[in-house]
Amino acid sequence: MRVKPKEEVIKKRMGKPLTIILKSLGVIAIAIVLFLAIVFIVNMISNKSEQGKIVSYGQHVAVDGKxxxxxxxxxxxxxxxxxxxxxxATPALDFKLLIDELSPFYKVVAIEPFGYGLxxxxxxxRTTENMVSEVHEALQQLNINRYTLMGHSxxxxxxxxYVNKYPNEVTAFVGIDSSVPTQPGMDVKFPLKTFAFLEKSGLMRVLKKVSGDPYAGLAFExxxxxxxxMISNKNSNTATSLNEMEHISSNFKGAQDLTFPKDLPLIFFIQANNTDVKGWIPLHEEQAKDSVLGKVMTLEGGHYLHHTKSKEIVDNFRAYMEVIK
Structure with a gap:
């Protein structure tokens, strides 16, 4: 009887686990491919379905042929x-609670720049120059020539x-936890290709689903x-949105030499407990010094202060405007 060499026995024993591992990896690979295929198909079907359920609001204004x-x-x-x-994703609806507080006293115009909302x-x-020019053209089309500019982030x-280009039109600027040109961390390079893949593959929809409802507990209907x-799904990581992301660093850098006009009424409503950006409040206090009428008010809440503090924002804005008249 022939006795198998020791090496053959060892190889045979080692071969079984290796075969099992390879088969397991193959099964996992097939499962991943199937999962991605299902996610992609579901996303395509959902996008088409949601498109028909989106209810129009507002009005269209012709700007640059769009x-x-x-x-x-x-x-x-x-x-x-x-x-x-x-x-x-949908500014006019995101601002709804603030608009409802403002509209008894003002005519409120919520702009949805290209790539946003409807x-x-x-x-x-998506340079600052182009975006500012487009917003201004929209207002010109609406015959709006004197207004307070109120902006978030x-x-x-x-x-x-904007206020430096059109000083004769803007009567005041109101910042809602607004960005500052010198805030740290804005020179980051964003993984644009990754974001594009997440959107096209449908994985972004999955991530949104598992991350929960961002509007939970808020006063929206x-x-x-x-x-x-649904509009967020439509506008998420589109070519326009990613192009704006690509320009964030250069847009911040380009604003570093700008200051608010000295005689422009200027008030910032700032998150009181921002732990993400170092020196958040001092940065705004320094910026407010550009204007002889500059003021900073802190409010307890998240970055989207207008979701929870709309009444406080409007009450204090109105009081501020009364004082400076």
């Missing part, structure tokens, strides 16, 4: 123009450029929340 969506509410003699923060996308670079950067969710 449609920019604008919501107007209220009949006051004085006008407040609202500008959103970056990535706010506005068209655009192939134009990155609108602090665009708004700073359920129907409004659902509309915001």
């Amino acid at each position: 449609n920019m969506n604008v919501l107007i509410q209220g009949n006051g003699e004085e006008i407040v123009v609202l500008l959103p923060g970056y990535g706010t 506005s068209d996308e655009t192939e134009k670079e 990155i609108a602090g950067i665009y708004g700073l450029d 359920d129907q409004t929340k659902e509309q915001m969710r």
Whole structure:
């Protein structure tokens, strides 16, 4: 009887676990491919379904040969123009609680820049210069020539450029936890290709689903929340949105030499407990010094202060405007 060499026995014993591992890896790979295929298909079907459920609001204004969506509410003699923060998928609805507080006293104009809300996308670079010019053109089309500019987050950067370009039109600037050109961390390189892949593959929808409802506990109606969710899916990581993200660093850098006009009424409503940006309050206090009428007010809440502090923002804004008259 032939006895198998020791080496053959060892190889045979080692071969079994290796075969099992390879088979297991193959099964896992197939499962991943199937999962991604299912996610992709479900996302495509959901996008098409949601597109038909989105309810129009506001009105379209012709800007640069495209449609920019604008919501107007209220009949006051004085006008407040609202500008959103970056990535706010549906500005007019996101600002709804604030608009409802403002509109008994002002005519409120909520602008949805290209790539936001129900506005068209655009192939134009999302530089501050282009975005400011487009917003201004929309207001010109609406025959709006005197107004307070009120902006959230990155609108602090665009708004700073805006008030310097159109000083005879802007009567005051109001920042809602608005960005500051010198805040740290804005020279970061964003993984644009990763974001694009997450969106096209449908994985972004999955991530949103597992991360929970961002509007939970807020005073929005359920129907409004659902509309915001669907429009967010529509606008998430589009080419226009990613192009704006690509320009964030250069837009911040380009604003560093700008200051607010000295005689421009200027008030910032700032998150009191921001732990993400070092020196958040001092940065705004320093910026407020640009104006002889500059003021900083802190409010307890998250970055989207207008979700929970709309009444406080409007009450204090009105009081401030009364004092400076």
